[in-house]
Amino acid sequence: MKNIYFTPGPTELYPEVGHYIQEAVRENVCSINHRSKEFIEIYKHTHHSLKKLLNIPDNYAIFFLNSATECMDRIIQNCVENTSFHFINGAFAERFCKTSTELHKKIEKIEVEYGRGFNFKDIIYFNYPELFCLTQNETSTGVAIDPEDIYGLRKQFPEALIAVDIVTSAPYVNIDFNKIDCAFFSVQKGFGLPAGLGVLMVNFKCIEKAIYLKSKNISIGSYHNFLSLYENAVKYQTTETPNVLGIYLLGKVCENMLNRGIENIRTETEEKSKLLYDFFDNHKTLKPFVHNLTDRSKTIINIDTGKDQTMIKKKLADHGINVGSGYGTLKESQIRIANFPMHKIEDVKKIIRVLSH
């Protein structure tokens, strides 16, 4: 029996990845010099495919880092002089906020109970925010922020920078990059790739902020500061020897997704999530954790299981289906089901079938 991973990430590999890796080994992708023409071609292909897939405008640079956690670190270092403002709706938003504190910046925050969204209209800001940090899709709780609410911040505070964590919503989420300043994801989620690559997309406003901080003699970090990253990125290169295989594979998967059509992927994601939410909304004991329909993530679906969690996970595992546990304090009372582009509708139906008995 084949195992299928519906875990929030690392997750099921995108189906062609095994084949792409073999191709990479055959073509010496792991042996070429990272300053060579061959590498630049690989970088260009990934850069352009990703820009096309996510509709990233020309005034954006793409940086290849090593994890989403590193992206948070570099954003704080390069975009914050004094204070970052955090919307905290789960463990990953907390991680972003903690990063700022650890880097000796001040923080301001608005916090909601796990499983709930924000009432953006009711938030009172005491200062003009410098950088907004938003976890658009909270992997720990399965709560998603409507991009329109993020664009509202841009209208209200046009001078503030806006950083958006789309770790588990990319490539599904259709973000208007013109209304934010940077976003990031890691490849072991919606792109179904081996972990070890974080992708950070930043506009010129972020680069300018890093230049400003440097001019004020504020440390913006060493090899992975935005200026060093940008200087290399415009040459389709990286500061240090990067995860070349990861960059190669990301390009291949983006190309594959472009052929499938991003709109098809988005429609399928919504169909699969509707099947799951409808099923659990009508289930006697297993209920979606997020009650408010508009707060529900389409890609991370948290289900309250109470004390049945182990039994439910085992029941699914007996049919070759691996789902995630809850996160943190919810570890033993929830399951999390990821709904990424590589997850097939027939396998989603299988989850429902197994849990119907």
Next chain:
Amino acid sequence: MKNIYFTPGPTELYPEVGHYIQEAVRENVCSINHRSKEFIEIYKHTHHSLKKLLNIPDNYAIFFLNSATECMDRIIQNCVENTSFHFINGAFAERFCKTSTELHKKIEKIEVEYGRGFNFKDIIYFNYPELFCLTQNETSTGVAIDPEDIYGLRKQFPEALIAVDIVTSAPYVNIDFNKIDCAFFSVQKGFGLPAGLGVLMVNFKCIEKAIYLKSKNISIGSYHNFLSLYENAVKYQTTETPNVLGIYLLGKVCENMLNRGIENIRTETEEKSKLLYDFFDNHKTLKPFVHNLTDRSKTIINIDTGKDQTMIKKKLADHGINVGSGYGTLKESQIRIANFPMHKIEDVKKIIRVLSH
């Protein structure tokens, strides 16, 4: 014709890597959760195999980072209150030094001309050094520092910390870890793996230094500070989702090397380097860049080619052999030949044969 990479890294993959990757994909190594028992088993295997291979003592922790450049960054952040002391003999030693400046630390340094070693006895220290940074094997110049000279620093300054870059000498170099405090390498060199994993080995003295800096309210960084790394490493885990595939493959290659015997690998490395240096010492026009025999690296062999560089590289490439160019200002007047554990003696002899005509 099969291409063989004698480049300083990325380089030829260790021969079994293609097979190990297929095994990893088959066994869902890229899909498992990084907090799962399965991951902990992979981590343990790599940790113990590496400790055995390099003879790393019990008072050392191993951190899995993303590149050697990141290792430099984290060492400076976590081990320097005021000043780092740098032995500069090439571009990578300069990178280490620049990292310290970028992180707003003070530096002291001793510099030698490219291609030369240090006269350790003649160095005058004006202050008691806080952290020594040494590039044991300079990948840009092919100069190696005798570990005995490094141990001499420990005798002279027992309170100073000693950080050693063994990026292109591991696993060949037989370092006595009891006489230094931390060392690091990246896996795309002597281990013949895909790039994207840096390995940092630190003893308790380094951890204690990080605790001390934190107590003085000096930033030691965010997610990859030594305390967070250590707290996870003792549980055979990582702070964030790491390059799981890279950690898995490193364990496999270490195991393979243990079966071959590290002493055999070291003897073979010396045999191959002797063949190469003997040949070039007797060549009419192509001469080793490093004149002093005791300064010569066994694993990175720089050869002055003058204006013939392109022709020499092409001649070798026509026989399927890829060697590196010189580094930086030496880019067009040198070739660099790596001599790592996956490089076969018959292929070294082929280089000599091709260049004999």
